[in-house]
Amino acid sequence: MIEKDVVTRWEWRWVAIVCLVALVVTNVPYLLGWALETPGRVFGGCIMLADDCYSYLAKIRRAAGGEWLFQMPYTPEPHARTLIYTFYLLLGKMVVLVGLSPVAVYHLARVIFGMGLLLTVYRFLAAFTKRLAVRRLAWLMVAFSGGLGWLLVTLGQTDWLGTPPLDFCLPEGFAFLVLYGFPHLAQAQSLLLWGILFLLRAWEVSPMSESPIAPRAPRLTFHAPRITSLKWAALAGLLWLGMGLIVPFYVAIAWAVMGMAWFVLGLRRRQVLFREALMAGVIALISVPVVGYNAWVFTTHPVYVTWGMQNKIFSPHPLHYLAAYGAPLALAAFAVKDTWRDEGPAWLALMWVGIVPVLVYMPFNLQRRLLEGVQVPLSLLAAWGAMQLWHARQRRWAVIALLATMLPTTLINVAGASAWMFMRPALIFRDATEVAALDWLAGQVQPDDVIFTGYETGTYLPVRAMARVFLGHGLETVDADEKVRLVGRFFDIATDDAWRRQLLAEYGVDAVFWGPVERELGGFDPNTAPYLQRVYEAGGYAIFEVEQ
Numbered sequence: 001m002i003e004k005d006v007v008t009r010w011e012w013r014w015v016a017i018v019c020l021v022a023l024v025v026t027n028v029p030y031l032l033g034w035a036l037e038t039p040g041r042v043f044g045g046c047i048m049l050a051d052d053c054y055s056y057l058a059k060i061r062r063a064a065g066g067e068w069l070f071q072m073p074y075t076p077e078p079h080a081r082t083l084i085y086t087f088y089l090l091l092g093k094m095v096v097l098v099g100l101s102p103v104a105v106y107h108l109a110r111v112i113f114g115m116g117l118l119l120t121v122y123r124f125l126a127a128f129t130k131r132l133a134v135r136r137l138a139w140l141m142v143a144f145s146g147g148l149g150w151l152l153v154t155l156g157q158t159d160w161l162g163t164p165p166l167d168f169c170l171p172e173g174f175a176f177l178v179l180y181g182f183p184h185l186a187q188a189q190s191l192l193l194w195g196i197l198f199l200l201r202a203w204e205v206s207p208m209s210e211s212p213i214a215p216r217a218p219r220l221t222f223h224a225p226r227i228t229s230l231k232w233a234a235l236a237g238l239l240w241l242g243m244g245l246i247v248p249f250y251v252a253i254a255w256a257v258m259g260m261a262w263f264v265l266g267l268r269r270r271q272v273l274f275r276e277a278l279m280a281g282v283i284a285l286i287s288v289p290v291v292g293y294n295a296w297v298f299t300t301h302p303v304y305v306t307w308g309m310q311n312k313i314f315s316p317h318p319l320h321y322l323a324a325y326g327a328p329l330a331l332a333a334f335a336v337k338d339t340w341r342d343e344g345p346a347w348l349a350l351m352w353v354g355i356v357p358v359l360v361y362m363p364f365n366l367q368r369r370l371l372e373g374v375q376v377p378l379s380l381l382a383a384w385g386a387m388q389l390w391h392a393r394q395r396r397w398a399v400i401a402l403l404a405t406m407l408p409t410t411l412i413n414v415a416g417a418s419a420w421m422f423m424r425p426a427l428i429f430r431d432a433t434e435v436a437a438l439d440w441l442a443g444q445v446q447p448d449d450v451i452f453t454g455y456e457t458g459t460y461l462p463v464r465a466m467a468r469v470f471l472g473h474g475l476e477t478v479d480a481d482e483k484v485r486l487v488g489r490f491f492d493i494a495t496d497d498a499w500r501r502q503l504l505a506e507y508g509v510d511a512v513f514w515g516p517v518e519r520e521l522g523g524f525d526p527n528t529a530p531y532l533q534r535v536y537e538a539g540g541y542a543i544f545e546v547e548q
């Protein structure tokens with residue numbers, strides 16, 4: 001495939017050891033969570049962006065229960081089953097094969113695919129430079145670094161300019177956050193990076209340069225006597241097709257990188273690259289079906305249309321991006337000139353970083369997530385710039401200072417989450433009596449049954465029971481704000497019973513869950529409603545069947 005001597009065995013051993021350190025560090029809060037369980041408090045298995053994590057566990061639960069296509073468990077409206085979230089559907093099948101719980105399979109996947117991402121990133125970096133120090137520094141920056149969010153937290157500006165610091169909440173922007181909680185993003189980014197390597201192979205672009213800072217390094221070319229460039233392009237297309245089955249819009253990011261790479265390569269060679277355009281067309285043709293399918297789903301199915309419209313993750317003020325990436329950008333500035341002059345593919349890293357400001361402000365409702373993968377080329381440029389500064393001895397202090405600013409966010413993330421576990425917060429730790437009630441419910445419901453709950457209960461219920469909820473994960477509940485209002489009115493003691501009954505009938509609700517969360521919403525007691533029959537009660541939790 002690619003040259004065997006690009007990374008030595010000794011070098012891989014070093015990488016493997018540091019990978020293990022990174023994975024141990026990211027697992028400390030989880031291990032504390034399980035260690036701090038009590039008979040009355042059960043660790044839910046999720047920490048960062050717990051709502052999202054619970055939704056992934058719910059998808060695994062449904063797939064383990066027999067589903068092969070995705071159905072939204074957080075909204076009561078009938079809708080078509082679709083081929084999305086395939087990563088978690090497959091993890092659900094792994095639950096059946098290996099006999100572990102969804103939580104165990106999720107975290108096993110998080111470790112495995114996290115390791116795969118770290119190894120992929122190192123291999124990607126190795127394709128651009130033979131300098132060991134540059135590879136290692138860039139890789140360590142990807143694996144462990146954050147932005148200046150720690151400074152905002154220290155100053156009490158956790159909602160600066162209306163947005164929390166990106167390095168605390170945006171996994172697409174920082175690999176450490178991916179390792180911390182999101183196995184599907186780890187696999188998707190790995191496929192993105194491997195696809196770019198195979199794209200370069202198809203274009204017969206040099207895999208690396210002899211020096212990260214020396215201009216006009218000798219150009220190396222690929223030799224593939226047993227495989228054609230067209231086959232390398234086909235492999236890249238298949239990888240990006242697989243990536244699209246995990247996160248569909250990442251294919252658009254890959255296309256943007258590929259398109260700009262073709263344009264820039266043409267400028268460098270001063271010619272129209274027809275052969276490379278053909279290779280790019282093959283890649284796009286192979287990966288386009290998943291994009292077309294998702295476009296069809298999210299423009300023709302009413303429930304999915306609404307879901308797509310309310311799923312908004314817009315870019316914050318540009319100063320937030322400067323806070324997140326200011327330090328590596330400062331170092332990368334010292335590598336721009338030599339990177340552009342280099343005969344290897346270093347220009348691709350420069351080009352990728354250069355188009356991101358355009359991507360993250362495109363008219364798209366998931367703008368921030370278009371950062372996916374850019375930390376890798378940015379860290380590569382930053383490492384090159386750091387090496388250049390390091391050679392000027394009087395500037396070494398600047399390199400050390402800038403690198404030091406990238407570590408506190410990571411330390412705060414781990415230390416803060418670990419300390420949080422000792423508090424056993426309600427969203428992360430669940431009442432054991434609630435878990436018992438949900439487990440009882442799991443044995444009574446069908447996959448299409450709808451359960452009426454408060455938001456916090458509804459977010460967790462599908463993790464334990466294969467049923468749908470009226471209200472749960474905010475982005476996956478159709479018209480979530482309206483349903484929050486309806487739930488509040490339902491449990492308001494002043495609400496008319498006829499309205500309650502009509503609401504339950506309109507949305508096909510099969511049961512009402514009544515626990516502490518629901519009691520806080522109002523004084524309504526379901527025991528007083530003749531159309532609700534109590535079928536379960538224990539420890540302050542009750543479940544009522546809706547009489548049709």
